[in-house]
Amino acid sequence: xxxxxxxxxxxxxxxxxxxxxxxxxxxxxxxxxxxxxxxxxxxxxxxxxxxxxxxxxxxxxxxxxxxxxxxxxxxxxxxxxxxxxxxxxxxxxxxxxxxxxxxxxxxxxxxxxxxxxxxxxxxxxxxxxxxxxxxxxxxxxxxxxxxxxxxxxxxxxxxxxxxxxxxxxxxxxxxxxxxxxxxxxxxxxxxxxxxxxxxxxxxxxxxxxxxxxxxxxxxxxxxxxxxxxxxxxxxxxxxxxxxxxxxxxxxxxxxxxxxxxxxxxxxxxxxxxxxxxxxxxxxxxxxxxxxxxxxxxxxxxxxxxxxxxxxxxxxxxxxxxxxxxxxxxxxxxxxxxxxxxxxxxxxxxxxxxxxxxxxxxxxxxxxxxxxxxxxxxxxxxxxxxxxxxxxxxxxxxxxxxxxxxxxxxxxxxxxxxxxxxxxxxxxxxxxxxxxxxxxxxxxxxxxxxxxxxxxxxxxxxxxxxxxxxxxxxxxxxxxxxxxxxxxxxxxxxxxxxxxxxxxxxxxxxxxxxxxxxxxxxxxxxxxxxxxxxxxxxxxxxxxxxxxxxxxxxxxxxxxxxxxxxxxxxxxxxxxxxxxxxxxxxxxxxxxxxxxxxxxxxxxxxxxxxxxxxxxxxxxxxxxxxxxxxxxxxxxxxxxxxxxxxxxxxxxxxxxxxxxxxxxxxxxxxxxxxxxxxxxxxxxxxxxxxxxxxxxxxxxxxxxxxxxxxxxxxxxxxxxxxxxxxxxxxxxxxxxxxxxxxxxxxxxxxxxxxxxxxxxxxxxxxxxxxxxxxxxxxxxxxxxxxxxxxxxxxxxxxxxxxxxxxxxxxxxxxxxxxxxxxxxxxxxxxxxxxxxxxxxxxxxxxxxxxxxxxxxxxxxxxxxxxxxxxxxxxxxxxxxxxxxxxxxxxxxxxxxxxxxxxxxxxxxxxxxxxxxxxxxxxxxxxxxxxxxxxxxxxxxxxxxxxxxxxxxxxxxxxxxxxxxxxx
Numbered sequence: 001x002x003x004x005x006x007x008x009x010x011x012x013x014x015x016x017x018x019x020x021x022x023x024x025x026x027x028x029x030x031x032x033x034x035x036x037x038x039x040x041x042x043x044x045x046x047x048x049x050x051x052x053x054x055x056x057x058x059x060x061x062x063x064x065x066x067x068x069x070x071x072x073x074x075x076x077x078x079x080x081x082x083x084x085x086x087x088x089x090x091x092x093x094x095x096x097x098x099x100x101x102x103x104x105x106x107x108x109x110x111x112x113x114x115x116x117x118x119x120x121x122x123x124x125x126x127x128x129x130x131x132x133x134x135x136x137x138x139x140x141x142x143x144x145x146x147x148x149x150x151x152x153x154x155x156x157x158x159x160x161x162x163x164x165x166x167x168x169x170x171x172x173x174x175x176x177x178x179x180x181x182x183x184x185x186x187x188x189x190x191x192x193x194x195x196x197x198x199x200x201x202x203x204x205x206x207x208x209x210x211x212x213x214x215x216x217x218x219x220x221x222x223x224x225x226x227x228x229x230x231x232x233x234x235x236x237x238x239x240x241x242x243x244x245x246x247x248x249x250x251x252x253x254x255x256x257x258x259x260x261x262x263x264x265x266x267x268x269x270x271x272x273x274x275x276x277x278x279x280x281x282x283x284x285x286x287x288x289x290x291x292x293x294x295x296x297x298x299x300x301x302x303x304x305x306x307x308x309x310x311x312x313x314x315x316x317x318x319x320x321x322x323x324x325x326x327x328x329x330x331x332x333x334x335x336x337x338x339x340x341x342x343x344x345x346x347x348x349x350x351x352x353x354x355x356x357x358x359x360x361x362x363x364x365x366x367x368x369x370x371x372x373x374x375x376x377x378x379x380x381x382x383x384x385x386x387x388x389x390x391x392x393x394x395x396x397x398x399x400x401x402x403x404x405x406x407x408x409x410x411x412x413x414x415x416x417x418x419x420x421x422x423x424x425x426x427x428x429x430x431x432x433x434x435x436x437x438x439x440x441x442x443x444x445x446x447x448x449x450x451x452x453x454x455x456x457x458x459x460x461x462x463x464x465x466x467x468x469x470x471x472x473x474x475x476x477x478x479x480x481x482x483x484x485x486x487x488x489x490x491x492x493x494x495x496x497x498x499x500x501x502x503x504x505x506x507x508x509x510x511x512x513x514x515x516x517x518x519x520x521x522x523x524x525x526x527x528x529x530x531x532x533x534x535x536x537x538x539x540x541x542x543x544x545x546x547x548x549x550x551x552x553x554x555x556x557x558x559x560x561x562x563x564x565x566x567x568x569x570x571x572x573x574x575x576x577x578x579x580x581x582x583x584x585x586x587x588x589x590x591x592x593x594x595x596x597x598x599x600x601x602x603x604x605x606x607x608x609x610x611x612x613x614x615x616x617x618x619x620x621x622x623x624x625x626x627x628x629x630x631x632x633x634x635x636x637x638x639x640x641x642x643x644x645x646x647x648x649x650x651x652x653x654x655x656x657x658x659x660x661x662x663x664x665x666x667x668x669x670x671x672x673x674x675x676x677x678x679x680x681x682x683x684x685x686x687x688x689x690x691x692x693x694x695x696x697x698x699x700x701x702x703x704x705x706x707x708x709x710x711x712x713x714x715x716x717x718x719x720x721x722x723x724x725x726x727x728x729x730x731x732x733x734x735x736x737x738x739x740x741x742x743x744x745x746x747x748x749x750x751x752x753x754x755x756x757x758x759x760x761x762x763x764x765x766x767x768x769x770x771x772x773x774x775x776x777x778x779x780x781x782x783x784x785x786x787x788x789x790x791x792x793x794x795x796x797x798x799x800x801x802x803x804x805x806x807x808x809x810x811x812x813x814x815x816x817x818x819x820x821x822x823x824x825x826x827x828x829x830x831x832x833x834x835x836x837x838x839x840x841x842x843x844x845x846x847x848x849x850x851x852x853x854x855x856x857x858x859x860x861x862x863x864x865x866x867x868x869x870x871x872x873x874x875x876x877x878x879x880x881x882x883x884x885x886x887x888x889x890x891x892x893x894x895x896x897x898x899x900x901x902x903x904x905x906x907x908x909x910x911x912x913x914x915x916x917x918x919x920x921x922x923x924x925x926x927x928x929x930x931x932x933x934x935x936x937x938x939x940x941x942x943x944x945x946x947x948x949x950x951x952x953x954x955x956x957x958x959x960x961x962x963x964x965x966x
Contacts, residue, residue: 003090007098008105011072015106016947022940024068028110029936031060036117037932043925046880048125048915050118051411054135054207058175058200061139061146066167068106069150070160072099073234077158086238092231100147100227107143109943111136116935120928125917126713126728130209130279138206141219142199146171148226155233174199174222180314192321196270204318209280214269221262228258273328282726284416285322287329291422294429295334302425303386304330304340307355309363310347312379315412316396320381323399326417327383345380359384359393385424392424401883423590430564430591438552439480441559444530446480448473450488451502453521461542462523468544472551491522506535507632507801507851527551529558533854535633539606546606553607564592564609564899569599571617580869581614587888588612588895599623602810604630610898612891613639615865619660621809624802628664632801632850636858636898638891641665642736642865643674646768654734654766659865667802669745670793670861673737676768677789678707678780679760681919683731685709685879703879707778708734708768710756710791711919718753723794723860723893728915730754730886733872735791735864737762747797754792754862761786794894795859804851858898862890880916 015021040052076082154163178198183191195201232255278286331340345352355361363378381396401415491499502508510520525536539546602622645657685706713729761784770779868887877884
């Protein structure tokens, strides 16, 4: 080892004895910086990663390392010093490894000079360190393989130029073997085999952030193979011209066996899929605990069928092996309960017909172009997950994400396949549980508490309904097989202690049948299983079938993991299902049922688990009453509301609007101020700008920061709350400032979810179009005081009803139709059914006011009505050049958190292209770019000073030795 290090030290110093080392490092750093900032346009790409650098490094290293190693042995042969080395007491292995270690050390120093790049990216955006670490590790191993190849070719000739050309040729062939340029000319199976041989394809696999033992060993075997060939070549030169001997045959045998074993190791390791380290921040390429838990709890066999065609689009082809590896891991983790099949419909007509007939899977025509022709390729890229009699289909649009790089240039990557696969599986399992035996799915005993007045004290319309209740209870007890316990009690019995307890614990109060008959009565139903409590609301039409459905819906809410129902309140329009929230609805429907409603009848739809109110306008008192009482029953409510209405039809304008929620939110301690928040840390949008050139006025559209689109990230998103913990950023459009009244929130737990930066300010002017003539910097007046603003909040705990001491809007409606005045002593405020135009009365109805909620009630409020609308998502997606869906992820996380279903929370928000850079001005971008240039130059100067100091130290040591000898 000492001799090896002496050789390495001598070779390393030899690099710096001439300008070769400095030239190598300067060219390496200059090429990296040029590719990063110019070739791949880092700032225009707007993604916080180092993919532009690592995508070019395999090619750059070919030429740079070939130039570095071309003189290693060829110069020794040309100058005649090789004979002295071959006859020295140092072994050939020590000589070869010494030169190898010296060249690898120089490569390490060159890589150190590029470290300002990842530091810059981490300061400008939420960079995932895993792919960066993987990229540098891959560069070291790839560089080691190239160095070994360069040393071998240099030992075969005494001409450095020939060594350079042969090295470039061999390294280039290894790179091209697995590149898409070659694999696209072959079928899928052949292409996958070629990718295992290519240095570039292995490099991409590691730069994902996954250190796979098979990829690492591939580079080790390649390095070892050419080092063995290098030693064997030198040994042949040592005994060249001598007659063959046993020693020569032994050398040849050992070299062949070493080469064969190094190559065979790749074949032995290939079946090992789990020997790897996932370095990504959220372990993107490793099945999460949530997925593993769901696979372990499967009650029926789960089938996964992956339809991949042999020929596909060149951008999709590299993604197939990664997706297949993930699906295979599903099969391994699921054991006998999961069956994974890979099918190529283009080779199996029966499978193609079955895929089209049963699952509606058809080939997608992709246009491809080569050097000589363009063609259309019908390809498959679909995954079908089957569970029971139901299935979910995922196409390429569900599994990939695209990032535009310029005119006609695209980057394609897997979006978040584990989330999509697990989400589909989750929906199938929930749908299966919801449709099966409900009592069998509920693990703990169920108790029904029916607080109902005696039949003689009920109104005539409810006396027959009381018989229907008993009939439904009898059916449920028969279905439950002893799992259901029924307690029917009269709260007014005795001294009324039970009535007082119900009022204190649940806020329940007596009902009134009508204003004509003010006799109060009780009719409240509650199901309980373990710690879960669900109130059974009285149906709008008091009949047995409606009551049975109300009980079935309530029981399903007690089933762990049952499919939930979300009631969506959104403004009507001409978009999908009458609203501007098609993307949000589509995402929610993947995990739950979504039912649209306007709450105009004062009730939430039966079976509602969560109420989602998006951008409300002039909510009626009945609608407000429905929201309030749903929350009082322990419901979960998510609201996105703003006191401003933004019009994008012709010209960008803002106008104040009434949401109908102002007083209700204020009652719960939330105040939405009638102003808008502006933040210089904002997203860039195409903004019209007027320029004066030579006395002529020009109006054009430029990408400029738009302060009304606050870009929240880092500490502005609560990293300790499940809703925002995994979000990389959030763009909130036209938010209003929000304040929390601590006196009114009382014992409620208040959590701040989203706040703007401390450089933001507010404006009560409805001017949302920038004026760069009056305000050149941002286009808006920024003279107001600046501080952070709250734009998202979550409240949990025991709420009090806004209608506790007020007239019910249902009772007020009845008051308009009749002359009788209500009994002021009555605390409950139901209403009798209205009368139709034909004179026939509607079905009887009953209603009551619940004064306070249980501890399980939850309320989430965002002070922007448009941040999750299709219009905003499409607008921001066009400006970013990729699909932007962080607001949809926020809503999905809020839904899962509200419903206490964390199974998919950890998997969302992991999109690769969602890690965008912080908003920067042009001057700031130029400053960061030139800072990296300056740091690279400074690094080269420090290395020069270091080597000068080493050289001076050596000279002093030599002078001392000469003085001692003299």
